[in-house]
Amino acid sequence: MSEILLSAKNISVRFGGVLAVNNVSFDVRRGEVFTLIGPNGAGKTTVFNLISRIYQPTTGTIDFEGKTLTDQPPHKIASLGIARTFQNIELFEHASVLQNLLIGRHTHHKTSFWSEMLFLPKVREAELRARQKVEEVIDLLQLQHYRDTMVAGLPYGVRKVVELARALCTEPKLLLLDEPSSGLNVEETEDMAFWIQDIKHELGITVLMVEHDMTLVSKVSDRVLAMNQGEELATGTPREVQTHPGVIEAYLGSVDDMSALRREAA
Secondary structure, eight states: OEEEEEEEEEEEETTEEEEEEEEEEEEEETTTTEEEEOSSTSSSHHHHHHTTSOOOOSSSEETTTEEEEGGGGGGGOOOOOEEEEOSSSSOOOTSBBHHHHTTGGGGGGOOOOOHHHHHHHHHHHHHHHHHHHHHHHHTTTTTTTTTTTBGGGGHHHHHHHHHHHHHTTTTOOOEEEEEETTOOOOOHHHHHHHHHHHHTTOOOOEEEEEEHHHHHHHOOOOOEEEEEETEEEEEHHHHHHHHEEEEEEEHOOOOHHHHHHHHHHO
């Protein structure tokens, strides 16, 4: 199998007079955690929306396992092996945690209408397989206590984990995590880091992440792409990117400004 799972080449997207992403290219390797960082408005979530086929690129191509994603309709993306979480949680609030996770199994639904109506043996077998996979994910993310709880009654941090669990129930090859630590406290963020590492090492799932928490980024990422105003700034290890002058300027001001601040502090 190719080492490259996802490849974006010279992708750009324009909304009227706004160039949200400008000629960005990157590859995501199998088995790694690849993270997009940058200030608000840098174009990170727009890149996610291009991969998810919510947006159509103005120019450029995105390939996944040799297939051109830009040729695929949005409803086919999950069945290709790509799952996603959202910065703003998207769950069925008036359904239980278990029911939300079972919805994540819809891409593996192969039975016909009439076999469902008659509840034939193959339907029962499919239902058992779905329940088994969901229970495995519940155990992995320690959601046993919340299995039958309505989502509307859950704390925010638990909802974030439920959304992650639903994405894992699709058995993805590539998992898109859009700011997984957003709204979490320090302890919950540490748990999220632990689970991302488990997803990579135990489940063998490749992760593409957008994240602002640089402690989490440094802890779990193999490589990082920094963006600003829709363009690439730097790509490399977390340390290489965090010490890049262009990244420092985008986050904190110019390198000269930072030197002056250090002199004043001294």
